Amino acid sequence: MTVSAAVSTTSESLTFQQVWRRVRGVLLAVLILVVAGVAFAAVRSGSQHGRLDPRSADPYGSRALAELLEERGVSVDVVTTSDEAAGATGPDTTLLVTGPDTLTAYQQRRLHDATARSAGRTVLVSPGDSSVARLAPGVDPQKRGPVTARAPRCDLSAARTAGVADMGGVHYATDAPGATACYPDDELASLLVLPGRGAGDTVLLGSPDILHNERLDQQGNASLGLQLLGSRPHLVWYLPSLDDPSAAEGGNGGTDSRDGAGGEEAGGQSDFISLVPPGWLWGTLQLALAAVLAAVWRGRRFGPLVTEQLPVAIRASESTEGRARLYRRADARDRAAAALRAGTRNRISPLLGVSARDADSPAVLLPAVAARLSTPDSAPYALLFGPAPADDAALVLLTDQLDALEREVRTS
Incomplete structure (x- = not known):
């Protein structure tokens, strides 16, 4: 009996209430961070807050340009599927494709077939290796350069009227007859216009910056954007969506026998990170940073042992019991x-x-x-x-x- 009593008086088994009191502050802080991060990411990734979205007033949205176009009598329709985009093409229509590299090969081929017959204008924003071969055959993306104020140095009337504009990004080379290369860097164009059927043409825009709200009032960006997108009375603004059912058509990831090896087809697919809305990426980054800071704050800092004078004398029995x-x-x-x-x-x-x-x-x-x-x-x-x-x-x-x-x- 004496031994049992001695053991019980020195027991350090923590009760549930003691554990809860120790961890509730940390759990509350983590919960607040998670809720704040999810809410911030949801707001940032909403349908009205995307990059190049004509309904978005964010710095990287394009609402200002869309409203200027509508004031000049150009109707602006937003579509999110390749079926809608292909069906809306026509001689009186400009089709703006904001993310050509995010389309599957099947979507790219179908879109190219529709625009080739339409005699309208197609504007491709920053198309790269995975999309140029199908949407603009004969063009070779050579390099990427900084976006800066550049002179047009070409005979394109829209570019000459706009003058200096913020251009750069992807630079293109082509031997296609009748092509017009503007805003060059080392003889490579950051704005390329390819003639098409009838009065139709295809415009390759190396960078989307002239379409952003935050840059529209700089240089000749507004003039160039209005002329490129407002040459027809109707503008179809195509924002590729992950919910597009056509992304699953045409075989595995859009492959079929016309493309040969599957490795080429994989080039038409965008990697997962590039498809995640920017709001979620920022939210995840902030949560990760908060977790690291919390770990540093709560972590034990081990260092060399040092001796110090105790402020009070401790009895040997208390030290032994401790x-x-x-x-x-x-x-x-x-x-x-x-x-x-x-x-x-x-x-x-x-x-x-x-x-x-x-x-x-x-x-x-x-x-x-x-x-x-x-x-x-x-x-x-x-x-x-x-x-x-x-x-x-x-x-x-x-x-x-x-x-x-x-x-x-x-x-x-």
């Missing part, structure tokens, strides 16, 4: 047993005439202990140098046996 609680919390019965045995050996070695240096040597200490014991067949080795106890009860029993051994050595 260390015992630490051992119990860490379930370190081996360390506790080693400390008890070492203390016993250090206390009885002077009584046996054994030096402190030999107190940890079984060959020296055990014969001296055996000579003092009243029971010749006792085995002091298991007490003083034996294995660690298997459970708390065995540790308590070891303590009692060590006390008994020390008392017998003292009284003998």
Whole structure:
């Protein structure tokens, strides 16, 4: 009964209430960060807040340009599927494709077939290797360059009227007859116009910056954007969507026998990161940064051990009990047993005439202990140098046996 009471008074098993009080602050902070991040990402990735969205007033939206076009009598319709985009083409229509690289090869071929017959204008925003081969055959994307104020240096009337504009991005080269290359860098065009059927043409725009709200009032960006997109009375603004059912048509990812190897077809697919709305990426980045800061704030900072003067004197019994609680919390019965045995050996070695240096040597200490014991067949080795106890009860029993051994050595 006495042993049980002693064990219970030093127990450090935490109750549910104690655990909850310790972690509730951290859990609340994490919950607030998650809710704030999800809300921010949802707002940023809403349908009215996308890049190049004519309904978005964000810096990278295009609402300002769309409203200017409507003031000049150009109707602006937003479509999100390739079926809608292909069906809306015609001689009186400009089709703006904001993300040609995000389309599958099947969508790109279908769109090219529709625009080739329409005799209208098609404007492709920053088409790369994965889309130019199908949407603008004969054009080669050569490099990417910075977006900066550039002079037109071409005979295109829209470019000459607009003058200097913020151009750059993807630069193109072509040998197509009748092509007009504008805003060049090292003889590579960042604005390329390819003649098509009848009065139709295809415009490759190396960078979308002139269409953004934040840049529309700079240089000749507004003039160039209005002329490129307002040459026909009707503008179809195609925003490719992940919900477009045609993305699953034409075989696996839009492949068919006309494309040859599947490796070429894979080029028409955009990687997952590029398809994630920018709001979600920013939200995820902020949550990751907040998690790192929280880990740094709450993490333990280990450094070299230093000694310091305690402000108060601590009784030996309190220090012993505190260390015992630490051992119990860490379930370190081996360390506790080693400390008890070492203390016993250090206390009885002077009584046996054994030096402190030999107190940890079984060959020296055990014969001296055996000579003092009243029971010749006792085995002091298991007490003083034996294995660690298997459970708390065995540790308590070891303590009692060590006390008994020390008392017998003292009284003998």
